[in-house]
Amino acid sequence: MSSRNWNQSTAALKIRLQQAVDAGRPLWARPWIAPTAWTSGQTIQVGEVRKNSATPAQWYIAAAQGGVCGAIEPTQTNGSAVWDGTANTSVLWTHLGSSADWDNVDDPAAPTLTATGSTSVPAGYVSFNPWANRQLLTVRGAYLTQHVGSGTGIALYTFDSKSGTTVAGGSGIAFMSDATGISFQVPASVQGIRVYVDGRPVTMSNIGPNQGGWYYHTIAFGKRKERLWEVFFGKDTAAIYNIAIPSNAQIWPAPSVVPLVGAFIGDSYLQGSGYGPFLDGNTLSGHVGRLIGIDNMWRFGTGGTGLLNPGSGPFYTYRERLPQVLAQSPNVILVQGSTNDASYTQAQVNTEALALLDAIRAATTAPVFWFGPAPLSGGYSSIQIVDTAIATAVAARPNSNIFYKSLVTSVPPVFIGSHNNTNFTAFSTIGEYIGGDNVHPVDKGTMYLARRMASAYANEMLPLVA
Numbered sequence: 001m002s003s004r005n006w007n008q009s010t011a012a013l014k015i016r017l018q019q020a021v022d023a024g025r026p027l028w029a030r031p032w033i034a035p036t037a038w039t040s041g042q043t044i045q046v047g048e049v050r051k052n053s054a055t056p057a058q059w060y061i062a063a064a065q066g067g068v069c070g071a072i073e074p075t076q077t078n079g080s081a082v083w084d085g086t087a088n089t090s091v092l093w094t095h096l097g098s099s100a101d102w103d104n105v106d107d108p109a110a111p112t113l114t115a116t117g118s119t120s121v122p123a124g125y126v127s128f129n130p131w132a133n134r135q136l137l138t139v140r141g142a143y144l145t146q147h148v149g150s151g152t153g154i155a156l157y158t159f160d161s162k163s164g165t166t167v168a169g170g171s172g173i174a175f176m177s178d179a180t181g182i183s184f185q186v187p188a189s190v191q192g193i194r195v196y197v198d199g200r201p202v203t204m205s206n207i208g209p210n211q212g213g214w215y216y217h218t219i220a221f222g223k224r225k226e227r228l229w230e231v232f233f234g235k236d237t238a239a240i241y242n243i244a245i246p247s248n249a250q251i252w253p254a255p256s257v258v259p260l261v262g263a264f265i266g267d268s269y270l271q272g273s274g275y276g277p278f279l280d281g282n283t284l285s286g287h288v289g290r291l292i293g294i295d296n297m298w299r300f301g302t303g304g305t306g307l308l309n310p311g312s313g314p315f316y317t318y319r320e321r322l323p324q325v326l327a328q329s330p331n332v333i334l335v336q337g338s339t340n341d342a343s344y345t346q347a348q349v350n351t352e353a354l355a356l357l358d359a360i361r362a363a364t365t366a367p368v369f370w371f372g373p374a375p376l377s378g379g380y381s382s383i384q385i386v387d388t389a390i391a392t393a394v395a396a397r398p399n400s401n402i403f404y405k406s407l408v409t410s411v412p413p414v415f416i417g418s419h420n421n422t423n424f425t426a427f428s429t430i431g432e433y434i435g436g437d438n439v440h441p442v443d444k445g446t447m448y449l450a451r452r453m454a455s456a457y458a459n460e461m462l463p464l465v466a
Helices: 010-022 284-292 318-326 346-363 380-395 443-464
Strands: 049-051 058-065 081-083 091-098 112-115 125-127 138-140 143-146 154-162 165-168 172-177 181-185 193-197 216-220 227-233 242-246 261-266 296-301 332-336 368-371 402-405
Touching: 010 284, 010 443, 091 443, 154 172, 154 296, 154 318, 181 193, 216 242, 261 284, 261 318, 284 296, 284 332, 284 443, 296 318, 318 346, 346 380, 368 443, 380 402, 402 443
Parallel strands: 261 296, 261 332, 332 368, 368 402
Antiparallel strands: 049 058, 058 091, 081 091, 112 216, 125 242, 138 172, 143 154, 154 165, 172 227, 181 216, 181 242, 193 227
């Protein structure tokens, strides 16, 4: 079969971007294995999901643990984090969502998930050696390195947040396999992994979080079939020590329907925070990419930073990150925020926004889609100033395939409360999606924001690309 050379004119790229949107996939899919019930006295790790006894059942994700579940079942449905017993000695839970009848029980065709508690390759399986066979893996939004101290393992990194400081993560890895099952050796003392098979999570919980050893976790369907396997990692760690497969099986790459590269520049809304996400792979950049059909979405996010704010690092600001962004030859560039620039004047923010846009345009014709700062209640007037400064900068570069979506002036605003609900007095969502610091979204807030962004991208911004 002859190779296909794509026309990279903007018109042809727009068609591909529209095709990618058509190939986008939902964020919330029924897990093969449903969450088990919250149980007093049960040992829980960060990233594990449990359901309560309400009707319909509410799902919760462990945000911190001090030991075992206490005596008080979690029942809150807002963005707060609540201990199920004595603080720091029980488990801290945040609300993940409400279940439906069909996703509250195991799928009849669900695989078995077995934590072997052993560092030995499971019986009937052989080592795949992901490092030696990395050409058979599709890597999304990251570059691979060999895991330290391992002859088989891989680690994923995205960029340097400052000189000499690499950021772990990425959108994950994917592959096709005709195996009856796959066994993953998860490194010790990390948040674990999440595995999707044919577009659905094996379990809502992270697999193998904070375990004591380098143990194998086997997902076995029992029947041979070609399946798409996707592995997602935590916001701070991204590694697999080994993969094992049956000796008569094979693995091969899983390219996207429309192969595109995206780069997303942002702050802690991309990197994550102490208030979430706790589900592996539940990143804003990864979710937006999944919804709009760009699986290979690179995450250039550092908490506390912005156009001008270098954070406490000091870290690279948005424009200082640009050389690393351009090194990936992105087809599209997305920018988010930032509320971290709220301490600067409108003129300062406007000048730097123009400098970033001009630096991008001097190097690439990739369309730019900028989502403004979140309309939080704290310092709202300063956030409005940042929003106006960026919107003015984008307006000063017309006919450049640069587009701005204000989250402050959206109808309705993306996060809404008493500080900005004059026209929507019955609405109040900020307490639902934002965590206890009144700044960062919890897991369900990350998914909500991704859907709002992806909708604006597909319906308001992409049609304007010329």
